[in-house]
Amino acid sequence: KQEVTQIPAALSVPEGENLVLNCSFTDSAIYNLQWFRQDPGKGLTSLLLIQSSQREQTSGRLNASLDKSSGRSTLYIAASQPGDSATYLCAVNRGSTLGRLYFGRGTQLTVWP
């Protein structure tokens, strides 16, 4: 069974800091890995999707890397802003059941002014 772990569980930082959120998974036979953002009381919004053959993806101030052999991914947030405050979820797609995702418990991020 695929286990996904996210560290830290919570993070509180002042505005402007560069952040690293960590995700690890136990089974390296993945199809892709996604990072989602979840705002309180809302659904999930996809931030970045990395295919298993890729090493990283970038979108604006966000950069996600993938090291499949070691079972790790990191989400890097540059120059954090209060609007980045949310829960960030990592999910892996093993591909055995088309599209099925295995989620970590998330990192709750608070960026204060």
Add this chain to the structure above:
Amino acid sequence: NAGVTQTPKFQVLKTGQSMTLQCAQDMNHNSMYWYRQDPGMGLRLIYYSASEGTTDKGEVPNGYNVSRLNKREFSLRLESAAPSQTSVYFCASIMASGRTLDTQYFGPGTRLTVL
């Protein structure tokens, strides 16, 4: 283009009552999913439908049934609600064309409380 919609947004049930959660997507996606999210837990898959006319159990299917009514709609039914089913329920869909996997798109969730 509304994406993935879910109804109702909130629901309170008494133990033993039944209800159906509705989900619809207008993106012509093939695959649809029901997840539940409990405090401090990641999302867990309840049931999924890889394509119209097929459904399969996920990680936590006990106490639930599903219907893929057509390509757009995928409903989740609680036949006899229990307090352990108090959770936030998310519906999701994905193109899953077979050649590539797009990102999953999620609905806003249904917050269910069973007393």
